[in-house]
Amino acid sequence: MRKICLCLLLIMTTTGVLFAQSSPKKQPLVVFVTGDHEYSSEETLPLIAAALEKDYGMKTIVLKASPDYNSEENIPGLEALAQADLAVFFLRWRRLPPEQLAHIEAYLKSGKPVMGFRTTTHAFHFPEGHASEKWNAFGEFALNAPPGWGGAAKHTHYGHESSTDVSIIPQQANNPILTGVAKKFHVRSWLYRVLPDYPTKGSTWLLMGKAVNPDKAAIENPVAWTGTNSFGGRVFMTTMGHPEDFRQEPFQRLVINAIHYELGLKVPRKWKGKIDIQVPYRVAK
Known part of the structure; x- marks a missing residue:
C-alpha cells in the first residue's frame, strides 16, 4: 500500500509562536489508456475520469488511439505513465510500436498498480515471430488474466446474445x-471464460458471473479479482466492461472503489451518486 506522507511545516507568527501546518495532500494521477474496436472505452472511461476529478479530488489523463479507436498502432501520450499513480487499461488487439510499448513496460516495472477492463485480457495481437510477440500475454503478466484470446488458455465467451448475472463471493462480502x-446484479456483458487456469494462483476472486442464455454449456466464472502481478504491482481486473455495464450503479461503485483501493486510499463509504453514462455499444471490427 502506497503511504501518503503529510509533511509538517513550522510557521513563525508575529508573536513568535510556532505552530504546525500540514502541507496539501498530493492529488493522485490516474492515467486511462483506451483503444478497443468494440466497447467504446474512449467514451465510457472519460466519464469515469470526470467523476474522479469532480467528486473524489483526483487528477486524470485519458489517452486514446489515434486517429480513431480502430487504429491499432498508435496511442499518443503514453509518456504520461511516468507520472501516473495508477494506470487503467481498456485495450483490444493493439500493435503499438516499440517506443510506445517502452512507456508501458517502464510503468509495469515500477511496480505501480494496474487496472484492466474486459478485452484487456487480449490487449495486444502481434503476429507469431514478431519482435513484440511477448506483449500478447499482457493479460497474464500485468493483470493475472489469461494470456490472450482462445488457444491453450481456453479463454472464450458464451455468445453475444447472452448476458451475465453477477454475485458477490460470500467470503469477500466485507472486502x-x-x-x-x-450482492447481486445483472450486466449486459457476455460472460468470459477464464477458468480453469486463471485468474493466476494467489489472486483473490471478488465477484462470480453466471451466463444467462448462453450459446453453449456454461460454467460460472470469476468476473472481478485482485492480486499482485509479476512485477509486484497491485492488480484489479474485471472481465465486465460493456458500455451498458457502465450504466449500472453497482458496476460504477465497483470501479470507483477499485480505483481508490489501487491507489492505497480509503474506499469512500459515501456514494456521490450515479454517474450518467449513456454510451452505445458498437459491433466489433
Whole structure:
C-alpha cells in the first residue's frame, strides 16, 4: 500500500509562536489508456475520469488511439505513465510500436498498480515471430488474466446474445472494494471464460458471473479479482466492461472503489451518486 506522507511545516507568527501546518495532500494521477474496436472505452472511461476529478479530488489523463479507436498502432501520450499513480487499461488487439510499448513496460516495472477492463485480457495481437510477440500475454503478466484470446488458455465467451448475472463471493462480502456494491446484479456483458487456469494462483476472486442464455454449456466464472502481478504491482481486473455495464450503479461503485483501493486510499463509504453514462455499444471490427 502506497503511504501518503503529510509533511509538517513550522510557521513563525508575529508573536513568535510556532505552530504546525500540514502541507496539501498530493492529488493522485490516474492515467486511462483506451483503444478497443468494440466497447467504446474512449467514451465510457472519460466519464469515469470526470467523476474522479469532480467528486473524489483526483487528477486524470485519458489517452486514446489515434486517429480513431480502430487504429491499432498508435496511442499518443503514453509518456504520461511516468507520472501516473495508477494506470487503467481498456485495450483490444493493439500493435503499438516499440517506443510506445517502452512507456508501458517502464510503468509495469515500477511496480505501480494496474487496472484492466474486459478485452484487456487480449490487449495486444502481434503476429507469431514478431519482435513484440511477448506483449500478447499482457493479460497474464500485468493483470493475472489469461494470456490472450482462445488457444491453450481456453479463454472464450458464451455468445453475444447472452448476458451475465453477477454475485458477490460470500467470503469477500466485507472486502472494501465491494463497499456499497449490490450482492447481486445483472450486466449486459457476455460472460468470459477464464477458468480453469486463471485468474493466476494467489489472486483473490471478488465477484462470480453466471451466463444467462448462453450459446453453449456454461460454467460460472470469476468476473472481478485482485492480486499482485509479476512485477509486484497491485492488480484489479474485471472481465465486465460493456458500455451498458457502465450504466449500472453497482458496476460504477465497483470501479470507483477499485480505483481508490489501487491507489492505497480509503474506499469512500459515501456514494456521490450515479454517474450518467449513456454510451452505445458498437459491433466489433
